[in-house]
Structure formats: structure tokens, C-alpha cells
Amino acid sequence: MNDIINFGSINVDHVYSVNSLVQEGETITAIERNLYYGGKGLNQSIAAARAGGRVHHAGLIGGTGEGLAEYLASAGVDTSLINRTAVEQGHAIIQVDRKGKNSIIVYPGSNHQIGREYINHVLSRFPSGGFLILQNEISNVSYIISKAQELGFHVVFNASPIDSSLPEIPIGKLTWLMINQTEGQALSGKYTPDGIMAFLHEKHPHTGIVLTLGEDGVLCLQGDTLLSFGVYKTEVVDTTAAGDTFTGYFVSSLANGDSLETAVRLASAASAMAISSPGASASIPYMRDVLSMLASNNVPYVEKRLSAGPF
Numbered sequence: 001m002n003d004i005i006n007f008g009s010i011n012v013d014h015v016y017s018v019n020s021l022v023q024e025g026e027t028i029t030a031i032e033r034n035l036y037y038g039g040k041g042l043n044q045s046i047a048a049a050r051a052g053g054r055v056h057h058a059g060l061i062g063g064t065g066e067g068l069a070e071y072l073a074s075a076g077v078d079t080s081l082i083n084r085t086a087v088e089q090g091h092a093i094i095q096v097d098r099k100g101k102n103s104i105i106v107y108p109g110s111n112h113q114i115g116r117e118y119i120n121h122v123l124s125r126f127p128s129g130g131f132l133i134l135q136n137e138i139s140n141v142s143y144i145i146s147k148a149q150e151l152g153f154h155v156v157f158n159a160s161p162i163d164s165s166l167p168e169i170p171i172g173k174l175t176w177l178m179i180n181q182t183e184g185q186a187l188s189g190k191y192t193p194d195g196i197m198a199f200l201h202e203k204h205p206h207t208g209i210v211l212t213l214g215e216d217g218v219l220c221l222q223g224d225t226l227l228s229f230g231v232y233k234t235e236v237v238d239t240t241a242a243g244d245t246f247t248g249y250f251v252s253s254l255a256n257g258d259s260l261e262t263a264v265r266l267a268s269a270a271s272a273m274a275i276s277s278p279g280a281s282a283s284i285p286y287m288r289d290v291l292s293m294l295a296s297n298n299v300p301y302v303e304k305r306l307s308a309g310p311f
């Protein structure tokens with residue numbers, strides 16, 4: 001099994017349950033508020049660890065983030081590389097409506113203090129060949145991608161959240177790009193799933209692409225092979241961290257030497273389970289539960305060769 005290093009954000013999530021998401025110019029009253037540990041980085045580390053991966057989290061705990069490293073460690077993640085900063089801990093303001101849909105504001109805080117010296121130190125601790133996960137919630141993302149690719153890591157980038165730094169990301173240096181439809185549109189200027197895949201593949205033919213489409217399933221493209229999966233149906237309680245669960249399970253499965261088909265199946269089933277309970281990291285399932293769901297529920301998939309024709 002390969003090591004998984006996650007250079008990832010660590011947040012405290014302030015989650016407000018609301019009847020419907022607040023609109024421009026509107027003031028609404030929340031039904032309740034809960035605090036959870038989150039951040040796309042922390043969630044993805046926990047998902048990869050619950051999937052059975054050997055996960056090392058690199059990131060910063062801020063002045064107000066006591067308890068976060070212990071939480072990660074209790075999930076089986078190696079936290080020995082996590083550093084401290086006096087800057088305030090990153091946090092997120094999350095609204096979740098009655099249908100389980102959300103909207104999120106992230107305040108980067110400590111997550112934007114990750115500097116090159118620290119990055120070089122972390123990368124120097126691992127042999128080449130491992131997997132490196134990144135999301136767009138920390139500083140120096142492009143530097144980490146370039147350095148890690150140079151050192152021979154398989155770099156997996158989840159292009160979330162979308163911000164002005166996204167066009168600068170060296171996508172061609174990634175082994176895997178993980179996107180949803182909105183992120184795909186931002187990166188390609190195309191609106192349909194096929195259009196997004198075709199555009200990104202033509203521009204970056206050596207980068208595998210996973211495009212998650214919510215209720216419409218998942219497209220996964222590597223080299224000449226395009227896999228199209230349906231979706232596992234579950235009750236929608238809270239969609240927060242569905243994408244993080246997908247990425248963590250996907251990478252853990254690949255690091256374990258599984259086939260692409262297995263990796264997508266595990267990731268899809270795990271993220272379907274995550275949306276059926278509240279919270280971010282709190283909703284991420286364990287591998288044994290994912291396997292038992294898969295034993296009774298397997299969605300079909302279609303495999304296509306790109307060389308056989310256009311998308």
C-alpha cells in the first residue's frame with residue numbers, strides 16, 4: 001500500500017440549519033447551529049483513513065484550533081507533520097436547508113499560512129511513488145503540485161473551492177483532477193459534462209479526470225478509457241463533504257492498488273452514504289459499512305474507448 005500525504009485545510013465548521021438558503025438582501029433565522037470539525041483537507045484525510053489508507057496530514061493548526069489535531073489522530077491519521085501558527089484557525093459558515101442542500105463560506109485563516117519551507121520539509125520526508133492530495137483551500141497550491149510532481153508523487157487535486165487562483169493551477173502536472181460540474185465549467189468554459197471532459201482532456205491528455213455529477217453519477221477518464229457510472233440512491237440529509245468523501249475513498253483505493261472501476265465504485269457508494277447523515281467529517285462512513293452497502297447494491301457502468309469516436 002502506498003502512503004497518502006494530504007496537504008489540506010483544517011476548519012471549524014459553523015453549521016446553520018435553515019428552512020431555505022439565504023438569498024441576496026435577505027435576513028433569515030436559523031433553526032439550529034452545530035459546530036463540527038471540517039475543512040476539505042481534514043474531511044478527505046478522514047475519508048481516506050476510514051477507507052483503510054495510510055494517511056499523513058500536513059497543514060496548520062491555528063491559534064483557535066485546539067482539538068483538531070487530536071480529532072484527526074483519533075481517526076487514524078498521522079498528524080506528526082502538522083505545524084502550529086498563531087493566526088486564527090480557518091473556519092466555514094455553512095447553511096444546510098431542509099432538502100440537505102448547502103452553501104458555504106470559507107475563511108482561510110491559518111490555512112493560508114502554509115509556506116514553501118514547510119512544504120519542502122514535508123515532501124522530503126517521503127519516497128517518490130506515493131499519492132499526494134490537495135484541495136484549493138490552502139496557500140501555495142501550484143508550488144506544491146509542481147514540486148510533488150517533480151519528486152515523483154501521484155498528485156490528486158480537488159479543484160474546490162473555485163477562486164481567482166484556479167486558472168493558474170498546473171493541471172497538466174496532475175495525475176488526477178477531481179471536479180464537480182460547476183468546477184468543470186469554471187476550468188473549461190463548457191457547460192455539458194461531455195464538453196467539459198473533451199475540453200480538459202484535449203488540453204491535458206496525461207491528467208486523469210473525475211467529474212462528479214450529483215444525481216447523474218460520475219464520469220472518469222484516464223488515457224483512452226472513459227467510465228460512466230450511475231448513482232447509489234440514498235436519503236439526502238446533508239450534502240456537505242460528499243465530494244470530500246469521494247476523493248478520500250478514491251485515492252485510498254488507488255493507493256491500495258485497486259482498479260479504477262473499484263476505486264470509483266467505493267468512492268460513489270461512500271459519498272452516497274455521507275449525504276444521508278449530518279455534518280462534514282462526522283458523516284463519513286467506514287469501509288466495512290461501504291462494503292456491506294455495495295454487497296446489496298451495485299450500479300451499472302459503461303466503459304468506452306475514446307479512440308472509438310468523439311464524446
Ligand code: RIB
Nearest residue numbers: 011038039040092241280
Ligand atoms: O467540503 C465541505 C467542507 O468545505 C467543510 O467541512 C468546510 O470546512 C469547507 O471547507
